[in-house]
Amino acid sequence: MARTTTVLLVGGSGHWAGRENHAPALLEMQKSGWPVRTAVICDPRNPEKRAQDEDMAPLRELLWKDSPEWLNPDRLSRRELEALLDRAHAAHRFSLAIIACNPVHHRDYILWAVSRGISVLCDKPLLVAEGAAFESAAAERIIGGYAELDRALTRARATGPCHLAMPLRRRANDVYRSIASDISEIQQAHGQGITSMQLIKNGGLFRHPEEYLFGDAHGYRSGVGALSFSSYHYIDLLSWYLELAPGEATALRVTNPYVRRVGEFLSTRQATALADLVDGRGGVRIPELPPEVLAAEADFVFNLELLGQEGQKAGLVSYACHSNTYSHRSVGLQQFDRANRQPFREKGRMSQFTLDINQGSIQHIGVFKNDVVGEDYRIRVQRRRNPVVADEPYIEEVFDNAHAGSSVTPQDVLRAMVSLASGEAAPTQVADRIAFFEDQRLSHHLFGTFYELIAANAEGVGSAERVVELAR
Missing domain, CATH: 3.40.50.720 (NAD(P)-binding Rossmann-like Domain)
Known part of the structure; x- marks a missing residue:
């Protein structure tokens, strides 16, 4: 024992x-x-x-x-x-x-x-x-x-x-691991890396204007916003896939062509249109918010140009995050918000994204998800391979209950870490799905780089860029 x-x-x-x-x-x-x-x-x-x-x-x-x-x-x-x-x-x-x-x-x-x-x-x-x-x-x-x-x-x-x-769900999840396997297979068999990868993530979490004052881990008073909340999952996903199939790329030139902050969002009709409907009285007021809340990022786009050994452009990876998209929220401001309880399901949070991956002319993978947070998640994956390399050029698969139904879940990862901390081995089926610190060096570097560019934007350095090396 x-x-x-x-x-x-x-x-x-x-x-x-x-x-x-x-x-x-x-x-x-x-x-x-x-x-x-x-x-x-x-x-x-x-x-x-x-x-x-x-x-x-x-x-x-x-x-x-x-x-x-x-x-x-x-x-x-x-x-x-x-x-x-x-x-x-x-x-x-x-x-x-x-x-x-x-x-x-x-x-x-x-x-x-x-x-x-x-x-x-x-x-x-x-x-x-x-x-x-x-x-x-x-x-x-x-x-x-x-x-x-x-x-x-x-x-x-x-x-x-x-x-x-x-406890990164996507690193452990059957759906994303099957995509990783397809990407890696083409890289290994044909030397063809990823040449374009675009991910559009829609948050759907609607906040009434004064709710930007509430919250703890998902609050804005610390002077950080949507990039800190769920974006790390997607940054890690892009990094993971890129490391599996870098092709000719040896470095990434990172730019931030668009960022919209909470204060800029609150100056639009979008900030109050649903609140007016939900509250039923119209004329929702925008409260005075601290400067650190107003300056926190709400929406953003990052481009990562793939650069070859001689500096040639080998492709493009893009990540776009839109926090205030379609929401199914149908309740107004609740007392438990003021107590920092933040039960997100009452806030109309959505889990919506589209991921488009190309490996040159050989393989395309499309991934689609559009769900209410907390309900059974459905992920649709389409894969096309050039007929020269595949007996079955087109495959489409729908994964119902894709998160909870995975053979390894975040709870399994936690239990495996308890085993490791006890001096025991992690269960075999979980061991290679744990996202250890050393497995995420590119993810860490990109996450920090994204914030450096967002801060540079706030300080008026709109054309700033960073170059991140890809480990070999």
Whole structure:
């Protein structure tokens, strides 16, 4: 029997940790007989109070079974937070830190944990800096933070195993892995890399104007916006596929031709049209919002020109994110928004995207999704191959319940990390689907680069560009 895995759960009072993923996965391990215990929940919100909410049954059960200590990090300096965590670690000897708080705080918790040899499972994005949407110095701390984490991990691993990973659904999901296999097959068989890849992501999350003041991990008061929320998933997806089939490309020239900030969005009719309909009284007011909220990014486009060894253009990758697209929201401002509970399903959030991939003249892959968040997801994949290389040139497949129905889910990844933190091997079917820190170097670099360009735009450097090398 493996030794008991003692867990520090940071942000455990939130929706994703307390209801959707982390608490249910830990409870399932306990029911299967695995010795795992959540010893501490570190969160500004009182988990006992959050657990009384009707939709937080997993958190209630976890509190009842494990009786974790509650640590409140609110208003603590980094030194005070480290001292608080050190006292808890001395009492409980953590094996694994699960981090699900506001991303601007991820760095402090990760560095504290790996510096003490504690393995970490951290939600996306791994790192982001407060004010990165409009201050270049803040944006540059993102890539610097990745280097800092790399050094800390190297030191920790000199004395024993220490794992740092993220529960990235797409890295583990059957649909996206099947696409990865198709892309890799053409690269290996014919030397044909990706020559064009365009991803359009529509968020559909409609906020009433004053709701930009609310929220924690999905709030705007930290001076970052839509790029920090769900975009990391898609940046990582593009990076993953590009690394599988780079073709002639050895570098990426990255530009940011379009960014619309919250303040610019709120100056349009789009910001109030649905609110007027939902509230039924018309004339929705735009409140005074702090400058960091108004400057946070809402919509953006990034172009990545693929450059060959001699600087020749080998193709183009584009990522467009539109936050305020079609929404099925049908309720007005709710009291639980003011309490930072943010139950996203009542906000009309959508999961919509189109991904178009070409590998020269040999293969095309189209991926389509248009769903209400929280319902069963359906992903449609179309693949065409030139008849010279394929007996079956056209294949179309529809994956129903594509997320929950995958053979490996984020809960499986969490359970595998518990195994690793206990000194045991991860289950074979999950081991190669865990997104470890070292597997995402291009993703990290692009995420930080995107923020550097968004900040440069705010500072009036509209023609800024960055060149990112592709590892070989």
